[in-house]
Amino acid sequence: MIRKLLQRVFKGSPSSPKAGTRTAKTSGSVNRIPVKTHKINRKLLSTGAIKTTEGLQKAGFEAFIVGGAVRDLLLKKRPKDFDVATNATPEQVNRVFRRSRIIGRRFRLVHVLFGDETVEVSTFRGSHLNDDGDAKIADSGRILRDNVFGSQEDDALRRDFTANALYYDPSSEDVLDFHHGYEDIQAGILRMIGDPVTRYREDPVRMLRAIRLSAKLGLKLDKATEAPIPKLADELQEVPASRLFDEMLKLFLSGHAMESVKALRQHGLHHGLLPLLDVVLEQPMGERFVTLALKNTDERVLQDKPVSPSFLFATLLWHEVLTAWQQYQDNGERPIPALHLAMHEVCDIQAEKLAIHKRYSTTMKEIWGMQPRFEQRSGKRPYALLEHPRYRAAYDFLLLRCESGELPMELGQWWTDFANTDGEQRSAMLQPATAEPKKRRRRSRKKPAAKPEAA
Incomplete structure (x- = not known):
């Protein structure tokens, strides 16, 4: 009874799709694919996912593994x-599972915990176009909030790509x-559900997701899905910086970052994300370093x-730091203060677009700030650098600089050998000091005041 009421209340769909896009099936025409056809290997299922669906089904609810996992x-x-x-x-989900918590504002979800595993549980979503739900839409069409529940058919219609609108019942x-x-x-094929223009305006991040999934999964973008992306690239300017940062992390940590970067440039999406990345990739040395x-x-x-996100973004932005560093030195700043000014400038520019978390930007600056210290190979300084908490990340960064041709390979090899030796061999590797130590200035003693002569 309740389900039928929800179906009547939240019935509706986005605007009619354009020619060349597939329309949604009606609720009575869902295709049920048996295991002998799809051949999903149950051994690939997580224990947490199975326990979550079983727990909800035993409590009298419908429950399916959904989306990217299916x-x-x-x-395979x-x-x-x-x-x-x-x-x-x-x-209701929260009451079924003792170890669970409700999260989210834009759309409320439940995280169900099983040991170290977290299973994300969402209620079937309804159409945000209805007036009766907790939904808010910007003038551009972007969904700001959509706490609207509906039927399973409604939920499938709200998902972005056909490949993500699949429901698997472990039972x-x-x-x-x-x-x-x-x-x-x-x-x-990777195909958008409904009219791609409407769906991208609802959530511009879907354009990034299309690029990422296409590169990661080796699925070719459907022509109707791909065509609007360059024209709607500016819509990303309205997306909160924190969401952009999260999506960029997924894109660059997908295992197919190179294909993703090429696709970003091809579809005109790079300017709104890493505004300086295109400049970097057009510089011969910068392109080799990033590649x-x-x-x-x-x-x-x-x-x-x-993989460290801090290290990744430090590499992507390094040549912009180099450019700003040189400009500050040309304007009369000393090398080390100039480097710190350059680091802050580049991070501030990116913060406007990506909202790089402070814990990441702090580590990025440490990696950058340690680079001049690798050129100091005399005295006690190399020993102190080896003890630095960020030494390993900074050392790996140095090797990339050497391999790209920015620095001589000899420098990277010296640090590799220095780290792998000890005792007298390490001492023998030290270079002579290039400048004499500064003489300490002797403080002049104050002369005692003269005693007054007796009258």
Whole structure:
């Protein structure tokens, strides 16, 4: 009864799609794909995702693994995160699971905790176009808030790409497909649900997501999905900087950062994200440096090695720091103060667009600030540098500079050898001091006051 009421209240959809885009199936025409067809390997499912769906179903609710996890399972990839969609409200989900918490403002979600694993649970979403829900839309069409609940059909219609509008039920092992997503995945196509222009205006971050998923999954963008992106690139100016930063992290840490950067430039999206990145990539040395950094990041991600966001953004912005550093020195600043001024300037420019978290920008500045110290190879300074908490990150950064041709390879090799030796061998590697130590200025003694002569 309640579900039928919700369907009547929140029935509705975005504006009619243009020619060339697929329309949504009606609620009665959902395609139920059995396990013998989709062949999803249950061993790739997380324990937390199974326990979450089972717990909700035992409590009398519908619950499915949804979105990117299902898409990755169909592509025979192991998902990193599992999301669950249900007809239970956040409060009801919270009551079912003792270790859970409600989060979010734009759309309320529940995080269900199982040991170190967190499963994100969302209530089926309704149309934000209805007046009766907790929704707010900007004049541009961007969704500001959409706490609107609806049916599973409504929820499928609200999702961005057909490949992400798939629902997997671990109990029956069936996949529910409302928008031909299974067919598109089999054909290697990434397609927007509904009218792409309308959907991009609702949430401009979808343009970045389209680029990222296309590069990461090897899916070709549908022509109707791809065409509006360059024309709507300026819409990203209205997106909160914190959301842009989160999406950029996903893009550069996808394991396919190089393809993503090329696609960003191809679709005219780079100016609104890293305004200086295009300038860097047009400089021969800067392009080589960034290419090496992204290649290194991709290799580490694909090998399941840890990657530092601080290190990544430090590499992307380094040549802008170099340019500003030289300008400050040309204007009469001494090298070290000039470097610190350059670092602050570049970070301030980026903060307006990306809102790089302070914990990351602080580490970025440490990595940059340590670079001049690698050229000091005499006395006690090299020993002190080895003990610095950020030495390893700064050393890796130095090697990138050497490999790109910015610095001689001999410098990087010296530090590699110095770190791998000890005792007398390390002492023998030290270079003679290039300047004589400054003589300490002797303080003049005050002469005692003369005693007055006796009368």
